[in-house]
Amino acid sequence: MGIEEGLEIGQFRGPWRITMWWPEGAVSGGPQKIVIEAEEDAPPGDVARGISTTVLRRLDLAGAVERARELAPTTPPWQAERGRLLDLARLAARLLADEGVSPRYLSVLCLTYRDLTNKGVQAPVPWLAEHLDRRSETVKDHLKKARRDGYLTSRAGRAGGELGDRATEVLATLEGVPPTAAP
Template structure:
């Protein structure tokens, strides 16, 4: 969920993970506005610009459009059985890695804490095993890396694999973009 503010010659994007808005943004990016040629953006971001970011208004806007806490589906409940079925039937296949990457990316986006152990419990695997599988998903190009913290996004390669899976037959809803 993203709220955009225009401040002087800057575009400020404030981002919250999917789900109810309970605190400030998870990420803020500040870039020169498209129409800012050599105006206030040319010397760099000033403390005045930073002070003009209206966090309270942005949080209120995000909270208005965010789903209520009960509306957010737990990806483990939706996709965990699909990954479990694929694991039991195919082992660590490309389809399994793509579903695992989907679960991981969606949990990371919701701001969940310690979700690798939760994934492991759902899949009846040890957390170390799930971490190894996530590393394989990253190495094989199904999940991006986000610095030195949990998270990542699905890649087009992962989405292409997910598009071939009959989620209904595995007892889950098809993922949406």
């Protein structure tokens, strides 16, 4: 497949070789890339008909994820950024204590949340709640407010989002906090 630094798991279905790829680090979900190619010695007639829905239905994604988890390192990829994420969470906690749900607090909260989700942290809201010494429901409410007020964009049906213009502007005024640095 020619992808560098990552983990590949292969499966064979009839004349097709299916290669799934995960980035380097602990596996936190499904593959980020799947390539289906005809085997070199596959019968030309089978290849000419193309990839069928049967081939796709027989793809063992759950088995591939299980195997990838067995082969991948056990340290989550975000652990390398743990110190930076903890520093951001501490800053958010200080701002919340000093200013309440202010633009500066919401901006740092959104930056931390975005970076946690981009790194594949499975439960970013409970992580934030623990480090902010608040309940998960409270942090969810703060994130909802941040989305409503333009600090964080939404991802349909998924955790995460990108920093909104308001957060980027506020973060630019905070010393030592890079607003666009996504781990």
